[in-house]
Amino acid sequence: xxxxxxxxxxxxxxxxxxxxxxxxxxxxxxxxxxxxxxxxxxxxxxxxxxxxxxxxxxxxxxxxxxxxxxxxxxxxxxxxxxxxxxxxxxxxxxxxxxxxxxxxxxxxxxxxxxxxxxxxxxxxxxxxxxxxxxxxxxxxxxxxxxxxxxxxxxxx
Amino acid sequence: xxxxxxxxxxxxxxxxxxxxxxxxxxxxxxxxxxxxxxxxxxxxxxxxxxxxxxxxxxxxxxxxxxxxxxxxxxxxxxxxxxxxxxxxxxxxxxxxxxxxxxxxxxxxxxxxxxxxxxxxxxxxxxxxxxxxxxxxxxxxxxxxxxxxxxxxxxxxxxxxxxxxxxxxxxxxxxxxxxxxxxxxxxxxxxxxxxxxxxxxxxxxxxxxxxxxxxxxxxxxxxxxxxxxxxxxxxxxxxxxxxxxxxxxxxxxxxxxxxxxxxxxxxxxxxxxxxxxxxxxxxx
Numbered sequence: 001x002x003x004x005x006x007x008x009x010x011x012x013x014x015x016x017x018x019x020x021x022x023x024x025x026x027x028x029x030x031x032x033x034x035x036x037x038x039x040x041x042x043x044x045x046x047x048x049x050x051x052x053x054x055x056x057x058x059x060x061x062x063x064x065x066x067x068x069x070x071x072x073x074x075x076x077x078x079x080x081x082x083x084x085x086x087x088x089x090x091x092x093x094x095x096x097x098x099x100x101x102x103x104x105x106x107x108x109x110x111x112x113x114x115x116x117x118x119x120x121x122x123x124x125x126x127x128x129x130x131x132x133x134x135x136x137x138x139x140x141x142x143x144x145x146x147x148x149x150x151x152x153x154x155x156x
Numbered sequence: 157x158x159x160x161x162x163x164x165x166x167x168x169x170x171x172x173x174x175x176x177x178x179x180x181x182x183x184x185x186x187x188x189x190x191x192x193x194x195x196x197x198x199x200x201x202x203x204x205x206x207x208x209x210x211x212x213x214x215x216x217x218x219x220x221x222x223x224x225x226x227x228x229x230x231x232x233x234x235x236x237x238x239x240x241x242x243x244x245x246x247x248x249x250x251x252x253x254x255x256x257x258x259x260x261x262x263x264x265x266x267x268x269x270x271x272x273x274x275x276x277x278x279x280x281x282x283x284x285x286x287x288x289x290x291x292x293x294x295x296x297x298x299x300x301x302x303x304x305x306x307x308x309x310x311x312x313x314x315x316x317x318x319x320x321x322x323x324x325x326x327x328x329x330x331x332x333x334x335x336x337x338x339x340x341x342x343x344x345x346x347x348x349x350x351x352x353x354x355x356x357x358x359x360x361x362x363x364x365x366x367x368x369x370x371x372x373x374x375x376x377x378x379x380x381x382x383x384x385x386x387x388x389x390x391x392x393x394x395x396x397x398x399x400x401x402x403x404x405x406x407x408x409x410x411x412x413x414x415x416x417x418x419x420x421x422x423x424x425x426x427x428x429x430x431x432x433x434x435x436x437x438x439x
Contacts, residue, residue, distance in 0.1 A: 002181040003296060005190040010198060010300030017202045017260060018304075022252035025206065028213035029232045032225075035218035 125153040165381040172276065172377050174286040175294065191294055198291040201263040209259070231259065238426060243433040249308075250432050257301065258425040264292035265369055265417030269410055272376040292369040292420075298362040305428050306358035312435040321438070326350045357431055361424060368420050372413050379406045 129149055176193040212228045221229060235255045243250055267290045279287040291297045313322045330349060331342045382402045383395070 002183065003185045003299070004177070004181060005187050006194050006294065006296035007300050007303075008187070009190060009195050010297050011304050013195070013199055013202060014256075014260075014301055014304050017206060018249075018253050018256050020206050021209070021256040022249060025209040025213050026232070026252040026255065029209070029216060029228055030236070032216040032218040032221075033229055033233070036221075039218055 121153045125149045128152060165378075168381050169374070169377050171286070172272070172373075173288070175288050176279075176284060176286045191288075191296060193286070193288050194291045194294040194297050197267060197289055198260075198264065198297055201267070201291070202260060205256075205259045205263055231255070235425070239429050242426070242429045243436070245433075245436045247312075247432075247436070250429060253308075253432075254425045254429050257305075257428055258421050261292060261301075261365065261424050262418060262421035264290060264297070265420055267291070268293075268369060268372055268376070268417060269413060272373070272380050290369060290373055292365050293373050295362065295366050298366040299358070301365075301424070302358040302361035305361065305431065309354075309357065309431050309435045312432060316436050317438060326354070357427075361427060365420050365424055368416060372409075372416055375409055376406065376413075379409065 129145070175191040177189050177191055179189040181189055208224075209228055212224045216225050216228075232255060235258055236251055239251045239254050270289060275289045276287045288294065310322075313325075317325065327343045327346050327350070328339065329346055331346055333339050333342060379402050382405075383398045
């Protein structure tokens, strides 16, 4: 065991190796490691942000769905009201129409009755004249008694 | 195994402790020779570490990482966390330095878990007589690292505090006085108290790693020496027992050693970071 030139050579080798490690190995290993931790941090942040946005979107969606539901209820209510109105209106107009028809029919009936009564009156007058002539056994001059017959007919 | 040569345990271990040097050392300090095996394996492991991490890092993606990238990122993140726990300033050097130290020392130490005779015997096959495969059992290697760290400690101390601040830290504490003359008189005592811990840092760094790994390797050698006589003794019960003991004890020690090699690499790294963090601090 003795101290010799190996000492000097080894120092040079050691220094060279330190230099190499410092120049190449260390930064090249640590660089990607830092880069990776940066990426992971970014990824985590992005994930958190995404989650927040999702929650916000969900809230917005809830609000929209709520509004839509209210609108729908409003629309249904309006429609119901409109339908009721329509039915009401239809009922009104149908009643009026019925009454109109009834009135017309009644008028017609009255007219017909009057007309029938007129015919009947005439026939009754004639029958009465004929009956009277039979009773008198002679012709009654209708023209002479037209006035009398007419008065009789109106009394029937 | 060296059965044919009938080595004694003593010779076997001595053989294993001999470096593949470029020449015979003349004295304890001799800068004319070099340990080829230490340099070869440490450079090989440096290339293994640098190459693997570089290739993985080059294809690193910020998306889903692959298995290798995961592994590399795990190591880098651990080291980075350790550094950030200890050192709160901004310094582009400390974290990569810590990563380099941890991985490199770990790989040095991991060579210890290879069968103690595997690579030396292979080397002998191609005509290389001696081969020490664990670079951290070479004082030159551990001191090379700790002295580099020491130089960085001095550099950052002066850079952060200025030369005056650094020298003041060495000479004006822990004993302080209002009177300038007493202050000057206290300088030697302060210097002695401060310089010893300062110098102890690189020495303890280097010796701790060296001592642990040297001892670990030595245990492996002793266990291997149990069945040194090898095949010639397989006829006897004792021979079989020795082989069995080497297997069981070797396994137990190797498993325990996994902890030691990781821990030592970790300690070297953490202490380096702590020392450099202290160099940045103002008192």
